[in-house]
Amino acid sequence: MNVLITGGAGYIGSHCSRYFLEKGVDVTILDDLSEGHREAVKGGELVVGDCGDGALLDRLFSEKSYDAVVHFAAFTSVGESVAEPRKYFHNNVENMLTLLNAAVDHHIGYFVFSSSAAVFGEPVSLPIREDHVLDPINPYGETKMIGERMLADYERAYGLHSCSFRYFNAAGDSEDSSIGESHHPETHLIPLVIQAALGKRPPLTVFGTDYDTRDGSCIRDYVHVEDLASAHYLGLRYIMEHNVSEQFNLGSETGFTVLEIIRAFEKVTGIAVPHTLGARRAGDPAMLVAGNEKAKRLLGWEPAKSDLETILTDAYHWEMKRTY
Numbered sequence: 152m153n154v155l156i157t158g159g160a161g162y163i164g165s166h167c168s169r170y171f172l173e174k175g176v177d178v179t180i181l182d183d184l185s186e187g188h189r190e191a192v193k194g195g196e197l198v199v200g201d202c203g204d205g206a207l208l209d210r211l212f213s214e215k216s217y218d219a220v221v222h223f224a225a226f227t228s229v230g231e232s233v234a235e236p237r238k239y240f241h242n243n244v245e246n247m248l249t250l251l252n253a254a255v256d257h258h259i260g261y262f263v264f265s266s267s268a269a270v271f272g273e274p275v276s277l278p279i280r281e282d283h284v285l286d287p288i289n290p291y292g293e294t295k296m297i298g299e300r301m302l303a304d305y306e307r308a309y310g311l312h313s314c315s316f317r318y319f320n321a322a323g324d325s326e327d328s329s330i331g332e333s334h335h336p337e338t339h340l341i342p343l344v345i346q347a348a349l350g351k352r353p354p355l356t357v358f359g360t361d362y363d364t365r366d367g368s369c370i371r372d373y374v375h376v377e378d379l380a381s382a383h384y385l386g387l388r389y390i391m392e393h394n395v396s397e398q399f400n401l402g403s404e405t406g407f408t409v410l411e412i413i414r415a416f417e418k419v420t421g422i423a424v425p426h427t428l429g430a431r432r433a434g435d436p437a438m439l440v441a442g443n444e445k446a447k448r449l450l451g452w453e454p455a456k457s458d459l460e461t462i463l464t465d466a467y468h469w470e471m472k473r474t475y
């Protein structure tokens with residue numbers, strides 16, 4: 152099977168590309184390296200380019216017959232999307248549209264899409280199931296919702312079958328520490344906790360300690376990046392076998408507060424995490440937890456590594472050994 156993976160030099164895309172290669176898939180990675188890392192590509196062919204470059208896509212899709220596209224390439228910072236929405240609508244919507252058109256023009260039948268928990272906005276019921284209303288509260292979430300809607304229309308009109316995954320908080324790194332999370336600037340809690348503990352950045356600020364949760368700090372759902380990789384493989388196989396389109400929430404059904412993450416890291420490593428307690432940030436829901444029954448039932452997916460100890464251990468080892 153030949154698969155084009157956009158954004159395959161990024162955090163989640165690199166773990167997924169490696170997993171697909173281990174499964175015997177012929178992988179071509181298309182990444183412009185705007186946020187990704189050449190060192191994160193551990194096999195397959197790397198094409199450095201923009202997934203919104205129609206001429207490049209025409210060339211790639213003419214040179215080789217692809218069975219599917221797995222689309223990770225996007226800008227990913229919620230805060231930046233509020234400050235610079237045009238940047239986000241251009242890359243996450245316009246470039247995705249160019250990619251979709253090229254896929255359809257070249258008769259590629261299957262598309263896997265990195266959506267996000269951000270499509271849900273403020274949850275009205277928990278855990279968040281797939282049929283929860285989509286009501287994003289920032290431009291980043293809007294771009295992901297539009298992506299899902301384009302896919303629904305492209306299936307109806309052109310028969311393109313797709314699988315959209317709404318990840319909650321991707322976390323952890325490869326067990327062998329050869330690839331891992333490397334965002335600049337880093338905005339995700341677990342690397343921030345570890346870098347603060349190692350003195351690589353100032354003490355962490357816990358935003359809000361008066362939420363209606365166990366200890367007053369926000370609850371989030373963490374899913375190991377290698378569990379995300381297996382879900383993408385199962386999801387692609389599923390839509391190819393059944394010729395359908397589906398959306399799945401990917402989380403662990405378990406939420407942890409920010410303070411629980413800090414304490415768990417201290418317990419796993421014995422290293423104290425310097426932190427201060429701060430005020431709430433605008434737009435942070437108290438609790439985001441994914442229901443994952445659908446992915447388990449339809450895909451046979453089991454998050455095997457998404458327990459906190461494994462996530463924190465892998466993330467700590469990556470931070471100690473990281474090469475990019």
Ligand SMILES: NC(=O)c1ccc[n+]([C@@H]2O[C@H](COP(=O)([O-])OP(=O)(O)OC[C@H]3O[C@@H](n4cnc5c(N)ncnc54)[C@H](O)[C@@H]3O)[C@@H](O)[C@H]2O)c1
Pocket residue numbers: 157158159160161162163164181182183184185186187188200201202203222223224225226227242246265266267268317318319320321322333334
């Ligand atoms: N990290 C998370 O917790 C999380 C949660 C929900 C959804 N997502 C989604 O998952 C996907 C991957 O996220 P990530 O954390 O791995 O981000 P990342 O920034 O590490 O990876 C994105 C990759 O896409 C590349 N890219 C961006 N625009 C491109 C373009 N126009 N052409 C070619 N390559 C381009 C970047 O260079 C980078 O390598 C994104 O679509 C993101 O929105 C991530």
